[in-house]
Amino acid sequence: MSTKKSAESSTSASSSKVEVRIGISDSPRELTIDLSNSADEIEATVARALNEGSHVSFTDERGRRLIVPAAKVGFIEVSARSERKVGFGTN
Secondary structure, eight states, rough: HHHHHHHHHHHHHHHOOOEEEETTTSSSOEEEEEEEOOOOHHHHHHHHHHTTTTTEEEEOOOOOOOOGGGGGEEEEEEEEOOOOOSSSSSS
C-alpha cells in the first residue's frame, strides 16, 4: 500500500515540472532543460541574472548544471513539460 502512495506522489510531482528552452546569441542551437522549479521561480532567477549582468544558472533533475552568461541569453521559454508519445496509433 505504501508503494502505491509513493508512486502516486511521484506522478503528481512530475506534473509540476517545466521545460525551459534557452536561446543563445551567436549560436544556432537552443539548450533545453527540465526543471522542477515553478515558472515564477525561473523568471525571478533569470531577471536577477540579467539585472546583475552575471550568469543564468540552473540544475536539472539529474544534477547537471547549466550556466549561461547573461549577455549571451537570446531568449528563455518556459512551458509545461509535455509527455512524449510513442507508437503509430497515439493521438
